Amino acid sequence: MEVKIDDATTDDLPAIAAILNEAIETTTAVWYDELRTQDWMDAWFELKRLKGWPVLVARFDGRVVGYASYGEFRPHAGYRDTMEHSVYVDTSVRGTGIGRKLLAALIERARTNSVHVLVGGIADENTASISLHRALGFEEVARMPEVGQKFGRWLTLIFMQMVL
Numbered sequence: 744m745e746v747k748i749d750d751a752t753t754d755d756l757p758a759i760a761a762i763l764n765e766a767i768e769t770t771t772a773v774w775y776d777e778l779r780t781q782d783w784m785d786a787w788f789e790l791k792r793l794k795g796w797p798v799l800v801a802r803f804d805g806r807v808v809g810y811a812s813y814g815e816f817r818p819h820a821g822y823r824d825t826m827e828h829s830v831y832v833d834t835s836v837r838g839t840g841i842g843r844k845l846l847a848a849l850i851e852r853a854r855t856n857s858v859h860v861l862v863g864g865i866a867d868e869n870t871a872s873i874s875l876h877r878a879l880g881f882e883e884v885a886r887m888p889e890v891g892q893k894f895g896r897w898l899t900l901i902f903m904q905m906v907l
């Protein structure tokens with residue numbers, strides 16, 4: 744399976760939105776309900792560009808099948824070298840190594856950009872994401888029982904981090 748990791752362009756935004764919106768509608772990977780519009784994606788991508796935060800995409804067979812990015816962890820100067828990241832893979836190709844490739848590439852980019860810590864906020868029921876992060880060297884550093892909710896049930900958040 745020939746998968747290429749690239750920096751995203753504006754042409755990739757509809758595909759990124761489709762992957763994200765599927766996760767919003769059907770999973771507890773994200774804890775909001777509003778689907779992302781093209782305008783929202785444009786503003787998101789422009790902020791990433793202005794801040795120098797990467798948006799990486801995985802391309803396979805001529806289409807975008809996943810993406811990964813990071814951005815501010817908390818909006819205070821003291822946290823400036825810590826980034827919170829996310830990684831999403833299209834349902835059709837999950838379990839084929841793309842999430843691992845994307846996250847590994849994002850870690851490398853973070854190192855290049857002198858990020859000191861990467862943090863992932865993950866629902867404790869998201870075993871795929873937890874395993875992926877553990878496989879790449881992240882460790883669980885916090886667990887916050889029932890701090891969120893979706894689909895009518897309480898959700899527990901864990902933070903996994905890697906000091907780069």
Ligand SMILES: CC(C)(COP(=O)(O)OP(=O)(O)OC[C@H]1O[C@@H](n2cnc3c(N)ncnc32)[C@H](O)[C@@H]1OP(=O)(O)O)[C@@H](O)C(=O)NCCC(=O)NCCS
Nearest residue numbers: 772830831832837838839840841842843865871872874875
């Ligand atoms: C989490 C996610 C990004 C993983 O991507 P993926 O491409 O399916 O994962 P990979 O095939 O690269 O697997 C890499 C490792 O992750 C773990 N993993 C992946 N899927 C798993 C599953 N369903 N159950 C358990 N572990 C799993 C394994 O450790 C795997 O390593 P291995 O293949 O050597 O066993 C993907 O499932 C996804 O997009 N989920 C919905 C969105 C989401 O949860 N994003 C993360 C938000 S915190």
